[in-house]
Each structure stands twice: as structure tokens, then as C-alpha cells.
Amino acid sequence: MWFLKASIAIFFVLVMVMTVGCSSEPEPELSYEAHIKPILKKHCYECHLVGGKGYEASGFLMDSYDNFMKGTKFGEVIIPGSAITSTLYLLVAGKTDLSIRMPHGQFPLPERQVEMIKTWIDQGAKNN
Numbered sequence: 194m195w196f197l198k199a200s201i202a203i204f205f206v207l208v209m210v211m212t213v214g215c216s217s218e219p220e221p222e223l224s225y226e227a228h229i230k231p232i233l234k235k236h237c238y239e240c241h242l243v244g245g246k247g248y249e250a251s252g253f254l255m256d257s258y259d260n261f262m263k264g265t266k267f268g269e270v271i272i273p274g275s276a277i278t279s280t281l282y283l284l285v286a287g288k289t290d291l292s293i294r295m296p297h298g299q300f301p302l303p304e305r306q307v308e309m310i311k312t313w314i315d316q317g318a319k320n321n
């Protein structure tokens with residue numbers, strides 16, 4: 194009999210653990226101005242403003258949201274709603290060849306910042 198009680202107890206503990214595990218809050222909406230721009234300013238502007246090496250080589254200019262979304266001379270590097278198909282995310286997340294990972298010279302970004310870029314793109318890459 195004791196083992197029946199014990200298994201019922203274990204069952205309830207498991208259910209509780211699973212419920213707590215699943216109820217984690219969705220990430221609050223991230224903002225371009227408040228969260229993304231400061232990362233770019235600190236780690237990317239050096240090369241991706243007019244006169245910078247990254248801009249010269251790729252045409253990717255980060256001086257405004259609109260230019261940021263325009264991407265390189267070959268096209269967009271951000272697909273709103275889909276970080277995993279966005280070149281920019283793949284580069285900063287280290288999912289590409291070592292030689293082209295971003296930011297050049299200071300790869301990788303802190304993990305939390307890579308996560309923020311991913312979340313912001315997945316949330317629609319809004320100008321918010």
C-alpha cells in the first residue's frame with residue numbers, strides 16, 4: 194500500500210514541476226531604440242557608419258533604422274519575424290564561417306545581447 198501512496202505523491206510532484214516549467218513568461222517586447230541600438234552603437238558603429246570598413250565593404254549602414262533594415266548592397270540581412278533566416282542573426286550567433294562572424298575583431302557578443310537581437314527580430318524587428 195505504501196508504494197501506491199508514494200507513487201501518487203511522486204506523480205503529483207512531477208505534475209507540479211512540469212506546470213511550473215511550462216508557465217514561464219514570454220519575453221517582454223524588446224525595443225529598437227532602447228535595446229538594439231545601444232548594442233549596435235557599442236559593437237558595430239565603428240565599422241558600419243560612413244567611412245567604416247564594414248560599410249565600405251558591404252554597403253551595410255547602421256545610421257538609421259531604415260538603413261539598418263535595408264541591409265547590404267546585396268539586400269536585407271534581417272527578415273522580420275524570423276531570426277533564424279536573418280543573415281545578421283546568423284553572423285552574430287556564430288552560425289556561419291568563422292571569417293565572416295560579426296562583430297569582426299570582437300566576436301562574440303555577450304550571449305544576452307545575441308539573445309536580445311534574436312528576440313527583437315522574432316518579434317517583428319519593429320522600429321519601436
Ligand code: HEC
Binds near residue numbers: 292298
Ligand atoms: C571591425 C569592423 C567591424 C565591426 C566592429 C562590425 N563589422 Fe560587420 N562587417 C565588417 C566588414 C569588413 C564587412 C564586409 C564583409 C566581411 O568582411 O565579412 C561586414 C559585413 C557585415 C554584414 C553583411 C554580411 C554579409 O554577408 O552580407 C553584416 C550583416 C554585419 N557586418 C553585421 C555587423 C553587426 C551586427 C555588427 C555588430 C554586432 C558588426 N557587423 C560589426 C566589419 C565590421
